[in-house]
Amino acid sequence: MMEPDAMAQDVAGTLEPGHRDRMVPFVLWTGVLLGLILAVVRAVALGEAMGESGLGRALGLMARGLTQDWLIVLALTLIFAALLHATAIRPLRRLLLFVFAALALAVLLTGLANLIALRMLGAPLTMDWAAYADMTNTDVVLDYMRRVVSWKVVATGLAVAIGLFGGAVVLTRWHGASMILAILALMAGTVIAGSSLNNSESGVALARFQNPIVAFVASLGRDGGLSGITSLGKQPADATPPFNLAEPIKRPERPAKPLRNVIIFAYESTPANQVSSWGGDQPVTPFLDAALKHALAFNRAYAHVPASNYFLVSIFAALVPELSSISMLASRPDLDTVYLPEVMRANGFRTAFFNSSDNRFQNTEGLVRTAGFEQIGDYRDWECETGVYEYSSVTDKYLNTSSDLCTVKQIIGWIEKRPKAPFFVSFRTGMTHYPYFPGEDPQQFVEDETYNDYLNALRVGDQSFGKLMAYLDEKGLAEETLVVVVGDHGEAFGQHGTYVHAAGIHEENVHIPFALINPQLFSGERTDLIVGIADVGPTITDLMGIATPSLWEGRSVFARKRPDGVMFFSPWNGFLVGYREADEKFIYNGNTKEIQLYDLAVDPGEKNNLAETDPEATSAARIKLGKVIAAHNRYIDWLLTQSGAASLEQADRSVIEIVASGTSYKSPPEGWVMMDGEHVGGFKVTTAPSNAERAVSQEEIDAGYATFNLPVQAGECPRRIELYFLNDEWAGEGKTGDTDLYIRSVSFAGTTYYFNRFEPIEKKAGGHAGGSYRFWRKGGASIDLDLDQSCLGADFAAESTE
Template structure:
């Protein structure tokens, strides 16, 4: 009986398995993109679960409820196949990650997508159209074409109905000004709703609340619209038939379209920077001459994004024309009063609501784009309040408060004579702390940690590469300005690591896999007395990365592992002479160059995930360098310093990238001192900064740091405080003492306070609960630091 039962169960399982196999249908996809070298089919289940979709299909990745199936090149385009049961409904689109030349791309083709039911008899064939990245469902910006079509139909109908009235009456120029103002106000409200993350679904569910919310948040935008309309009104009145009204309205139309475009572009700017574009950012981008700047422009001007901007700008004109035609159906001059009343009524209501019910929003996110840029340009050279603050006696000359914690006695050894700095571009310390395990970012360093000393509390003084370059080479704080030392003080005579070591008989070199022409960094490096300076253009390597921004395809860097071979060739030239070399990577910088198979860190964002893979790749490059030194017998005689130039943000505090604010993800960097003679796995929790690293390194190889340096030896005389700044979006100054961290926003006259011991992610602002005296004390310390630094850099002029 038992045997019969088991046999029946076996037959039932087989039948079930066969039935499942029979019920599975195959959906074929063929996709021909405009210019694709690597493509994913991205799909989302409608009437089945994500886990079921993954189980039915091999090689599928799941991120944030979306399934990603890699497509393979075929004769007609890229091909993929899904296995799904009958009646399965799903949405699909395509994600292009590389172009045909192998350049990095990050474009989502949602126009070629649709929601369908599986049909094995009808393969899905699509021709690609590139559209901006689309994540998180339908946004306000996605409705540009729909709005344009609705307005176009409305305009055509109203014009046909008004054809006889147009023959009898001429639309006054003032009506045209008011109507254009209404259209401009509407587009500003749409853009502001997008910035405030109001989706069509939210607006549909709560229209009254949404309208109040947007009106209160768009006060600056509408005030600008009112000001521009008033100027147009004034121009018409002042002209008095001396200038044709048509010229004035034509000029006003151009201004209206430019302002509409600025409001729409501001949506993406705020999403990335957390703030509208400023003059300081224009300077920071080398006045739009950098590859990253053109990469951002190319992404804005690409395919669907350019069309979306065009749709909304055309909608401004159509909406204004509809308003003009509507005035023909009332008494003469009544239309002028109605249009003016509607426009200035909306502006007044917005100002009243912003005063009575201001929406909660991070600093800068509700600022108007044009007003912010103009204001930042006029205020670019205005001294900060810290530089003008009165200081109590004894505050100057500035000196850091030494740490009261017991110091680590530095262990010296005459055998350690060589010095190697490895600077990991954009690799933040928070990420090495967060991602552990076999695929953790610091995991490759594990074999060398027993011959290293690690420092978990080291900071860049500003979230900018050129600022950290100054500190790491010359042992001082960078200039406390949006202007950079590398550009403005390129040839300044100040002792640097290579100049000090050259006097001691060292060979010196600088190798970077990036483009060091930004902010005149290449010229600055050559004036620091390096024997050899090379960036990606001079390094022998075939693994070159490029950005695909349509016609702009200049080289942007080489694989960071190319630095290993370049260093080795340079060492072979004089293998017995003492040396100092600095390696500077690029792959963890936007757009996060990574060519290998990516490990899924589960962050739900492909840019973030690619960054983590690039950062781990850099750690693997460090291991290759260490292995090569060991193979050459130089591991015992070489102090290897591994650090980062700054961190990188991924919306932890409402912005991405770097150069924005002073949170931990922006500033904290790793620091490992590696040498088997000097260290055996110690961990030093002392507080330090980039300017302390060169002084510490020189002390460990028996050379006294220059007296002009501000850096301290982290092993014998650490500080209990740190100072930071970021002037490119808003003007930030930062101060840390012990576990307490203060972030002063001079642009908004606000302060944030965090206890990093209890709140390392900086989620709970304690500014309202800590004593005012502690904030005042921190403010005085920052003021003392600022005034001292300003005086120092004035002496360099």
Template sequence: MVILTDKINPTKIPTPKNCSCWTFPLLINRNPKFSVTQMSDLLNKILVICILSANLLAYGAPPQDRLTSKDSSSNLSSYTLIEKEFNYLAPESGNVYLVWQIEGIELSELLTLNDHSKLTDGLLYTPMQASEEGFKVKLKVPATTHINYDFWSTKNKQGHYIDHWDLKSRGRQLVTDDTPIIKQAHYVAMQTKSASRLISKGWLLLAFLMVLYFLWYVLQKRRVEILKSPTPFESILFIGLSLLLLLALARSEILGLNPTNYLNNPKLIIDLVRGSFSDFTFVATITLIFGLATLLTNPIKIKNSLRLIFIILAVGVTIAAFVNITNIILLGKPFTYQWLYYSDFLGSDEAKTAFKENISVGIVLNLIAYGVSLLLLARLLYIAYQLLKSKKHVKYTIFSFLGLGLISLVWFASETQVSWSKGQSQNAITAFVQSMFTANSKASFFTLDLTTEEEAFDPAKSTLLEKPRISNEHGVKNVVVIVLESAGAEYFDAYGGRFGLSPNLNKYAEQALIFDQMYAHSPATNFSLVSMLASMYPDLSFKSITQEHPEINHPTMSSRLKEEGYRTSFFTSADLRFQNCDTYLAHRGFDLVEDFSKITCEDHFQLADTSYKEGNGINDLCLADRFSTWIDEDPNQNFFSMLWTVQGHYPYFFEDEEQDFGVSNLSFNRYLNCLKRNDELVGAVMQFLEDKGLASSTLVVVTGDHGEAFGQHSQYGHGTGIYEENLKVPLYLINHTLFNGERIKDIAGMKDLATTVLPMLGMAVPEIWQGRNLLSSTSNEAYFFAPWSDYLFGYRNGDLKYIFNETENTVQVYNLKNDPKELHNLYHNEMEAAIIKARSKVASWVQFQDKFMTDLLQADQ
């Protein structure tokens, strides 16, 4: 949405899996006299746990790794049930869930015993009731079993939304009696979406390794034996091994694996190895190249030079690996050449802001600490090797087991099914280098040579209807546009939704013209805002018009109506400070622009995390009250008003008791409640217009700014893809004198709204606009774009939809008639001619729009 920052993402709502309460045994031999064998054993153990130790403080126990599901087919009838009370002393919380499970018991059986609980992603969520002391709840649980539990606060005492998992208060306990479990809440600063737990812990790893090295230094002083210095080849070999371990550490956070759980769940090690194949290949390659080079050259100066170059390279790769954690969090994959090429990323104001927000002196020092740790760890590995080497029987035995173990580990890892994306497992360096080779001019829509047969792109291309869908004789003179935040079409009743969210829209469906194929051109609110008002495709850039050029001189629906003497207003329940939307709207001909901060409303929402200054909102129903008072100020003058909701945006603000829609995801259930609230807003606006006698003279447009995903195509939210769930929105044109419940199969877009509304009011459309009139023309084409994860371009022609991923150079083709959920990619080599034609269509659009925006901005200067 325009309005709430997309820094927060639905994937932040934790879905804990495969976790257990862990212990961290200290593997230190306390014997004051160390033999070589004991020393080698100690160092091996230390080297195994050094990475775990760093992660212990870096990770704690993240939400996704807290509880271990051990469901079986156990029957509760064989257990004695106990009513167990939980008391959570949480003075700063306003809403708390107990998240729990019983080891060895089917969760579905426990669900039947405990009312109001919900089974989500393998865990039970039970709301706790507020009490004088804090929060409490009673559970019916089987005796002599172990219960794992955690506490999730979703609101603070002021009612502001938070997403806090109390890692220190979680626990595991054997249920023997009904003695209450009492826990004191622990509050810590919230982590933001862009925060890496590891990137700020370089100092911890370095300090730990320095302590180990100091211990070795002290101990070896007591021994006569002095270890020889490593040769250049040995240095490269052990730095390479050290590099691989540190890359595995960084990869563990990217994959969401907590190394502190490896001892309890060895399968996590297999998952980590599987996810580190790209890192292993890269490290093995550069180590082999430099290692062989030192063996094949004779002058010691060249050998030492090669060693120095490798050290510099390895330190750089280490730093890149930890920086890549933030890249994955923000972009979904390593930084690539395409980000530079397509979006001018490094030169944009947003890039500079993002750089400043994610870099500091502390971060730089921690990255340097990781580089030093690389060399120190390599030295410790070399020491361990020398100690083993001095005892041949120990050396051969351990090396044999290590070799066999490594082969087995790689084999099991290769057979492991993974749930993460390719971007999460790509090595940062190879991904960037590979992108440089694949991002050639022929792959770029901006520079692709267009064939002479390709007709010039026409943004308003369509076929005129023989007879317009409405006559020119009508009394409609007013317009209300209601934009529902993050409103995916698939959830609404008229579009196949199964949740009964739209009783009011259903009521007015017989007075409406409903478009079955309405699309946002890009899955972002501020992009859709510009497309709706200014009748134009979005700027094909990472940059936003509202952020970069809020004062742009371009006619909009509101400015044209203002010129014709209309009263104009824009009311939103959200925060218009996001990406300068307030400044942009101030130049669009609105008499009045008000957001949450100016509209009187009892229900105020706010994110507790103060780093999100735009994280505010009010009850969407308050828009109806504000709209009605505005109309009453001058009910006889023609008016245009735009109402934009907020509750459909994450974290899905909802203050009332939620209706249970029978979905497993709590966040999804809250979202559905918000969409039903939006339907109530539509009903309230329509009722007001009817009561005031304005229903006949007012066109009410109801649409969404973009969709919202809840697990489809393994994505959540809206900005990361251009699938149907990201882009397809409802579109209702409601007026009982004009429409009778017709359904239109045409493909429509945001840019077409203004060019449809103005002709209905008898007004000319500005020549610079790019939309078509939905009531007098038809079209079977649409174009899409998204730059926030991969660089994605889309094209729909009839039933076929093409998705071009220019970051990965992949193509997806779907037949939306036969496969509306886009589950079966039809792309194959025999489609090459069709793909070339589709690429040419997209390139024609991209190059036209790129020139259009360049000319528009230059003319504005």
């Protein structure tokens, strides 16, 4: 084996003037120039941090940042120089030179492209991002990259590549052996020095030191940091997150005019900091701002994951999604849970989901159908005179969007088909999703073209909200309609070094506007209660007087003993997971183990990372996050296996809730309730419409539903509820007068039982009618209650001893 000094002399010999072989010097000069170009690129990537540093720290940052870059360049250069020097076979030498040039070009272009990735994502492109933005169902990240990779960017890359190889050709004619060896030695020394700094604290995100090739290769076959999160959460878990309890907010009194409709209006890609009433500095949401005079607005509301498909899971299944880089919408399309739309539908609401964009995007259509919506619509289902924004490229598949104003027109048309029937409709705007469609006659708000497009898109989305609210007022529906306004997630515009939404969980990514609007219930209140999107469903059922399914993880905002904290995560940038409790914000990177701790009361922009100065508070926050993760994992495991019900927090067993209506002839229908043979009490449905003089419609019966709460002293394992109809009255054949009792649902201990769980006690006294159980004769029906695991275990033990 040749000694290093001998090899250097031998290589230098090939560089002497007049030497015939120029392939080796070309490779060496290419390596030197490539290293210098990557040094400039790395200086740009670290520019902000270096600008705030002294000379010594700046040199240290550069050495650390160049460690992987220059190690790759040195290995590539010296290996191919040695191979070329060792062989005299001309075809093989040409092949080696071609392969070297191709690899050098790849290193150069990935280095340049990494500047775009760092600007957008705050990190190099990895397999996790590639999976998130797959080409068959492409997402916002790669779409944004295609836009920022303009012809100017391509021209710059081409010019640098020509400069690299052209410069190497020119310098090869000059040779310069001593200079080559000196620069290569400097690069090797820098690699050694930088390696010694790898474990030191720098105050700079580790992602800014990573070479993009190393980052991508390292991500292959890796879980993106999930194992680090899982390890953090491996500890005994309580049934609820370990947050302090929130000061409860007062639940509004039941309105004089019962609520009978619900609208969810979701502003796509809209963080709180873009809405005027939450601190936005551009006048693009005047209609939402005006509507807040009849609202309860939440100052501290959060998306659990900054991605649209995760939002759908949270709002319709009332849960924080599973900690995974694959949405539960995709990984568990048949998730066995109770969805908000099916609850509303079972309680007599007609249901619909409208989307300005394409419901095929990220399989939105699959989830909303599973969730139980009766009608589903997107831009393909209507004509839009103000424009449909279309793409023809296969890589932009499913990004087409119609004007949000057209979508609202369709929603109004759907309501008008049966205006007296209670409805539940969910609408997600589309124009504010990247690439941001500014609509007709865009205004000039800011200099940045992309950001200005976004602000105009938000302006149109807000106009559609105003149009919908004006319709409710015009038709007299405002008082009896609960309007829920929420951002599906945030959107970044350069804060913390990222753009779009999925790259982080800073405030711009996850802090969202959220308000409950109804002129009977609210009059402009605001609250600092910390809430998440998973709480939307339980809040709706609470205000509408509907039993909340026990499967739901979220809690009504009016619930007592609710936690004053919320968890959120983003699994594509090293698997970020964090929480907010009171004013404390904590972020943990499961891949790099980086930690961020902020006091949002004094640092709302998250600029002062306290993890660097307060190790005691940081350690406590890290332990708390582990407990939060463990509690959530426990819930998800239980939900997926349906085997942990006994150990979860017990639901209230002191009340039986009955939702009933009917028809009244001489007197309103009356019922009586028993549990396990013991009398509970009775109820009278005074809201049931009279049919003494005329036949009543199903819509009138539906409008007569009322909720009755009967106190009960349940035993340890209650098993059976019996309901009896007491006062059947009939006017006779051919006459309309008839007293019947309709029961839509019976709720007890967190579980709601519908008509399909009723068993008649007397034959021909009642049966299924629409979505209710109808008693048309005096008689009864029974419900066998679901037993929790402790009762089933007790039964099993008793059977085993017999």
